[in-house]
Amino acid sequence: MTRDAAISHVTDYFEAGTFQSDLAKLVSYRSESQNPADEARAESLRYLQEAMLPRLQALGFTCEIINNPDPKGGPLLLGERVEGEDLPTILTYGHGDTVRGQEGMWREGLEPWEIVEEGDRLYGRGTADNKGQHLINIAALEAVIATRGSLGFNTRIVLEMSEEVGSVGLPEVFHSYKDRLTADVLIASDGPRLQPEVPTMFMGSRGGTTFDLLVETHEGAHHSGNWGGLLADPAMILSHALACITDVRGQIKVPEWRPDSLTDSVRAALRDLPVAGGDGPQVDPDWGEQDLTPAERVFGWNSFTVLAMVSGVPEAPVNAISGWARATCQLRFVVGTDPAEVIPALRRHLDAHGFERVKIEAHDRGFFSATRLDPAHPWAQFVGDSIRETSGGPLHVLPNLAGSLPNDSFTDILELPTIWVPHSYRGCSQHAPNEHVLKPLCGDALKVMAGVFWDIGAKPVPSRET
CATH class of the missing domain: 3.40.630.10 (Zn peptidases)
Structure with missing residues (x-):
């Protein structure tokens, strides 16, 4: 015993x-x-x-x-x-x-x-x-x-x-x-x-919530030679909308998505913790918030990800301008981010940057709070x-x-x-x-x-x- x-x-x-x-x-x-x-x-x-x-x-x-x-x-x-x-x-x-x-x-x-x-x-x-x-x-x-x-x-x-x-x-x-x-x-x-x-x-x-960004510009797909330069390209619009959410290295640009909860005590707890090694992929040192350590980026900060993105028919592309483009996105967030404000904050941010035509469709599944x-x-x-x-x-x-x-x-x-x-x-x-x-x-x-x-x-x- x-x-x-x-x-x-x-x-x-x-x-x-x-x-x-x-x-x-x-x-x-x-x-x-x-x-x-x-x-x-x-x-x-x-x-x-x-x-x-x-x-x-x-x-x-x-x-x-x-x-x-x-x-x-x-x-x-x-x-x-x-x-x-x-x-x-x-x-x-x-x-x-x-x-x-x-x-x-x-x-x-x-x-x-x-x-x-x-x-x-x-x-x-x-x-x-x-x-x-x-x-x-x-x-x-x-x-x-x-x-x-x-x-x-x-x-x-x-x-x-x-x-x-x-x-x-x-x-x-x-x-x-x-x-x-x-x-x-x-x-x-x-x-x-x-x-x-x-x-x-x-x-x-961390909390997590997923949603779709959808751009619909016209009915059907139309010949890119006859209509190129005349019809708005939804994939182009969506790509630029995504680019205003983060910069080129994935640093979040939506003000309300940038937390204030990375305190000195949290930094101390994360100090020297390893995030590399094992059988996972190699960590990209030039991705994420530039002024944070890798451990702070993944455990003490928010991260935005595009899970999937599509326009037209990727497996059989044709010479036509698609009428729609969709991206499935996710925000992982730490304490200090109000989950009820994630979507409204993004709506305000997209509108302020001229992307009023980008729709935000929250997923039916629930989200977890941080x-x-x-x-x-x-x-x-x-x-x-x-x-x-x-x-x-x-x-x-x-x-x-x-x-x-x-x-x-x-x-x-x-x-x-x-x-x-x-x-x-x-x-x-x-x-x-x-x-x-x-x-x-x-x-x-x-x-x-x-x-x-x-x-x-x-x-x-x-x-x-x-």
Whole structure:
């Protein structure tokens, strides 16, 4: 009944191949929340009913699967394991939905819904985002119970099936079930480590919202010889409109999109954090805000991206002036940017630069607000100390993730401090073909989380008032 025994238990689980076989079963569910087909929605329900519910019930959780109040969203599972009214309560979270599988786009020999092992990599849709991550946390809870006979704290869990479509319905569920989701802290996992071999902890996330810019100038497409110089070119107009949003190196020019929250304390937290390395692409030193460090650009500042852009028929161009052009765009933003003002601010900016004919169409999916917790918060200190004890090495601590999560629902509705311990890495190809996890990272993450959960049940934890 020791901390080392719990870590040894979860190590055996990994080395015996059980983690890999368990993950393979989870990956086999084609739970694509971005796919509106009835079959995909049925898979999301099956994931909760067949893969999650029996495992959590065997772990002593009382569970309920509920319908999403938003018809665009998938079901949710709420569960709790209560050991004592005087014990601390930990809320954890995961999402079993994935982006589209993108069948036919994966490298030869790989399939999205089947685990394929190649060296230290396990390929499959959801391995990194997020099935592998919440499996690690559940297995770590199992290891502590198997070793100690109890957790030493109460646990609540939320598993949703709509994160990849903006966590639609999650805020409404949290409002309706707030009394059943009270806790001292959220400890969950999503996103990547900064470097595969070094654990990472972050306490918030950038917000994100997507929208289309559309220019329509005339009906149909018309011969470029007969009409060139007479008809406005929508692709040209759209290109110039995009060019007024940022400069040539991507520095944002919309005044309200330039945050004022990059304080000295945030700069200090980001100092010396690595953003290069691993298997990801090489960082472009000449892109983004010129006066910021690479870490400040991605964790402490806003970034604007054109996700896709089209005019005419790119796969079969003809000598004609198209009547339309469209760009799908995204703003990732930090604390200090009002999400409700993102689109209005852009409208004012485009109008001021003479682009009144450029339409802005907000996407139907929701957006995540930006959140951030001080790295000096007692729960951040507690979890960080536990991770360092297990790993015996450094820990990368971020005020917020560069990506976006539904963290605002936990901070703003449930009023919780939030600690995220990611179990993937930045080169994992999440949201793309060839998604994968690293086996050594998964083995290390299992130990880290077993240590964290053991310590919560064995040591004094921060009081709820903090």
